Amino acid sequence: xxxxxxxxxxxxxxxxxxxxxxxxxxxxxxxxxxxxxxxxxxxxxxxxxxxxxxxxxxxxxxxxxxxxxxxxxxxxxxxxxxxxxxxxxxxxxxxxxxxxxxxxxxxxxxxxxxxxxxxxxxxxxxxxxxxxxxxxxxxxxxxxxxxxxxxxxxxxxxxxxxxxxxxxxxxxxxxxxxxxxxxxxxxxxxxxxxxxxxxxxxxxxxxxxxxxxxxxxxxxxxxxxxxxxxxxxxxxxxxxxxxxxxxxxxxxxxxxxxx
Amino acid sequence: xxxxxxxxxxxxxxxxxxxxxxxxxxxxxxxxxxxxxxxxxxxxxxxxxxxxxxxxxxxxxxxxxxxxxxxxxxxxxxxxxxxxxxxxxxxxxxxxxxxxxxxxxxxxxxxxxxxxxxxxxxxxxxxxxxxxxxxxxxxxxxxxxxxxxxxxxxxxxxxxxxxxxxxxxxxxxxxxxxxxxxxxxxxxxxxxxxxxxxxxxxxxxxxxxxxxxxxxxxxxxxxxxxxxxxxxxxxxxxxxxxxxxxxxxxxxxxxxx
Numbered sequence: 001x002x003x004x005x006x007x008x009x010x011x012x013x014x015x016x017x018x019x020x021x022x023x024x025x026x027x028x029x030x031x032x033x034x035x036x037x038x039x040x041x042x043x044x045x046x047x048x049x050x051x052x053x054x055x056x057x058x059x060x061x062x063x064x065x066x067x068x069x070x071x072x073x074x075x076x077x078x079x080x081x082x083x084x085x086x087x088x089x090x091x092x093x094x095x096x097x098x099x100x101x102x103x104x105x106x107x108x109x110x111x112x113x114x115x116x117x118x119x120x121x122x123x124x125x126x127x128x129x130x131x132x133x134x135x136x137x138x139x140x141x142x143x144x145x146x147x148x149x150x151x152x153x154x155x156x157x158x159x160x161x162x163x164x165x166x167x168x169x170x171x172x173x174x175x176x177x178x179x180x181x182x183x184x185x186x187x188x189x190x191x192x193x194x195x196x197x198x199x200x201x202x203x204x205x206x207x208x209x210x211x212x213x214x215x216x217x218x219x220x221x222x223x224x225x226x227x228x229x230x231x232x233x234x235x236x237x238x239x240x241x242x243x244x245x246x247x248x249x250x251x252x253x254x255x256x257x258x259x
Numbered sequence: 260x261x262x263x264x265x266x267x268x269x270x271x272x273x274x275x276x277x278x279x280x281x282x283x284x285x286x287x288x289x290x291x292x293x294x295x296x297x298x299x300x301x302x303x304x305x306x307x308x309x310x311x312x313x314x315x316x317x318x319x320x321x322x323x324x325x326x327x328x329x330x331x332x333x334x335x336x337x338x339x340x341x342x343x344x345x346x347x348x349x350x351x352x353x354x355x356x357x358x359x360x361x362x363x364x365x366x367x368x369x370x371x372x373x374x375x376x377x378x379x380x381x382x383x384x385x386x387x388x389x390x391x392x393x394x395x396x397x398x399x400x401x402x403x404x405x406x407x408x409x410x411x412x413x414x415x416x417x418x419x420x421x422x423x424x425x426x427x428x429x430x431x432x433x434x435x436x437x438x439x440x441x442x443x444x445x446x447x448x449x450x451x452x453x454x455x456x457x458x459x460x461x462x463x464x465x466x467x468x469x470x471x472x473x474x475x476x477x478x479x480x481x482x483x484x485x486x487x488x489x490x491x492x493x494x495x496x497x498x499x500x501x502x503x504x505x506x507x508x509x510x511x512x513x514x515x516x
Contacts, residue, residue, distance in 0.1 A: 015459075017460070032492075137395070137433070137434040138457065139399070141398040195456070198483070199290035199293070200286045200287060200290060221458075223460050225458045226459075226489050226493070228491050229488025229489065232294075232488045236294070
């Protein structure tokens with residue numbers, strides 16, 4: 001059972017997305033053999049009041065079969081975010097919180113990042129941090145948004161040992177604090193695999209060995225990205241059946257309280 | 260059949276891994292094996308750029324050794340710095356005539372519109388071989404790449420040299436791919452390779468719709484699953500997929516493969 005931890009619905013400000021309504025994404029998932037997906041609103045990346053996008057996502061998912069699981073996007077630098085978070089979690093049933101620090105005008109070293117992590121953890125929600133929403137080279141003239149440094153994520157995770165973090169769209173973990181030897185790295189981080197090379201630099205197999213399958217999560221970035229490269233990686237990785245089950249679904253279900 | 264139109268081998272002195280003199284390049288061959296890529300069209304870039312003639316000659320000789328080390332898997336592009344006009348032209352001639360290379364690889368030493376590049380262009384036309392050009396179009400400066408060329412530059416030159424067989428490198432690794440595809444649409448003689456780490460959904464479909472499948476060449480530029488996966492995942496016909504995977508470059512190579 002494939003559970004995609006990194007999926008989206010809705011419109012993105014900078015380019016056309018396809019398969020981005022509920023019917024389209026569901027059909028796309030079925031074609032690609034993906035059973036469930038944790039989905040946030042693509043609008044929330046650029047809307048100032050990103051909770052409006054959470055509300056829109058919740059409305060879109062009303063009456064659906066539960067295979068598309070909602071994820072809130074919260075901007076802790078914006079007025080009223082605590083109420084938004086509580087509404088997203090308790091009122092809309094959102095199972096995780098996603099942060100876009102550089103799109104939303106703060107850094108993970110700022111106090112507001114600590115506050116939102118504490119609040120999410122109090123609600124039992126994991127915190128997802130996309131290293132990037134889009135390749136920086138592709139951004140248009142309106143934006144220049146740098147990637148979130150892995151060291152910032154590691155430092156945040158170190159300050160909040162009770163919180164659970166998922167790093168999305170990341171690369172270059174080997175040599176970072178997130179893939180340091182056991183005991184030296186934060187023990188509360190999971191890594192989504194969509195950008196990890198399987199071949200040549202072999203970052204994916206190296207992380208599988210260093211961190212273990214329990215810390216890796218299948219994710220595609222659909223419908224921003226083709227899911228097929230990640231599907232190909234899983235097909236060629238050579239992981240055991242139990243490792244594959246963990247990466248492709250069990251870990252996500254457990255993190256989101258859906259096991 | 261799958262032919263990767265844009266790949267690289269390691270430069271001289273960097274191929275060895277764990278006692279295997281071609282160990283690092285073997286990682287590329289292993290990836291190609293796993294992903295059913297039959298041929299890799301490779302260049303060997305000098306690590307120090309802009310490169311000197313000594314460096315690019317050494318790189319191309321090293322590439323020829325790699326071709327011999329992995330028989331039946333690698334086709335060569337001669338990497339040159341076109342600023343050294345006499346040496347660059349002579350090197351392309353050597354690589355094509357002596358080694359059977361399929362073309363030249365140009366990086367970012369000069370913008371393609373710079374008159375300094377013309378002798379290289381004219382030599383490639385004379386030899387009837389390809390030019391694969393590093394490319395990108397971004398809305399913010401790329402550090403260290405002040406002379407990077409984009410599809411608009413290529414269109415300008417091809418209008419002047421209609422016989423030129425020019426491949427715009429890595430539409431998926433050179434910034435704003437939508438801009439690039441639209442610029443490529445305007446010059447129907449231009450080709451493009453699909454390599455790069457970017458796997459934005461809809462990219463291949465848009466390229467096929469605006470440019471036509473017969474102008475697109477499958478490639479990875481070392482982003483292996485990204486390269487293969489985006490072609491496998493694209494919502495195009497099997498005929499178009501086959502053309503992109505190998506048919507188009509086979510046509511360009513005149514039946515050599």
